Amino acid sequence: MTAGTRGEMDEAPQQLPGWAIPPSEGFTAADLDRLPVPAHTQLIDGGLVFRSPQSAFHTCASYLIVEGLRRHLPGHLRVRREMSVILGLRQRPEPDVCVIRAEADRAPDQTAYEASDVLLVVEVVSPDSEERDRKRKPQLYAEAGIAHFWRIENQSGRPTVYVYELDPATTSYALTGIHHDRLKLSVPFEIDIDLTEIDAL
Incomplete structure (x- = not known):
């Protein structure tokens, strides 16, 4: 196994910020005004859609x-x-x-x-x-x-x-x-x- 491969395997997966994980019932329209989402984020069927x-x-x-x-x-x-x-x-x-x-x-x-x-x-x-x-x-x-x-x-x-x-x-x-x-x-x-x-x- 090469060092490069080991480095790729050892690299930890990136974690989502806490606000990006939806509640069990999904996000609501009002949530978009309080979450630190990127500009122009949409809400479709309770899920965030990023631009x-x-x-x-x-x-x-x-x-x-x-x-x-x-x-x-x-x-x-x-x-x-x-x-x-x-x-x-x-x-x-x-x-x-x-x-x-x-x-x-x-x-x-x-x-x-x-x-x-x-x-x-x-x-x-x-x-x-x-x-x-x-x-x-x-x-x-x-x-x-x-x-x-x-x-x-x-x-x-x-x-x-x-x-x-x-x-x-x-x-x-x-x-x-x-x-x-x-x-x-x-x-x-x-x-x-x-x-x-x-x-x-």
Whole structure:
């Protein structure tokens, strides 16, 4: 056995900090404000989800959507990036972009919004978040009653936007359109975003 191998075998495994070990019933949405978690940690089904490094596409697509929304936003609404949304006792995801009612901004040190204050959530899909962004998070957003959901996929460096609207009878989302070069909608308000502008960012 070589010295290098012995060193690897003798190396003690790294221990998780105490706060990272969930209680038997899982973490709650309120726990995120008291635990020393890294920035942009999410809570899904009572478990902590840590943020991975973001790609250039993810950053640019988020910026493109934020700026596009702001150009068309009615006065009673606001657009926010990377703010968590409390959907239930053990559900506090952080959408990449959301549109909220203006009165939802209640204090400068606010860390989250209630689902009832959110009109639209947007997720830009990353390789590490495909399952969450395509399946679990839309399910949670729909069950919480958020009326509109957009999922953005990377297609050769260009954003493709999948637009969903809530069916209140089933509390699930229905796909209403797939947009490649231009995102032109009349709901939740008049929106017209040139998706090809990502090339100039």
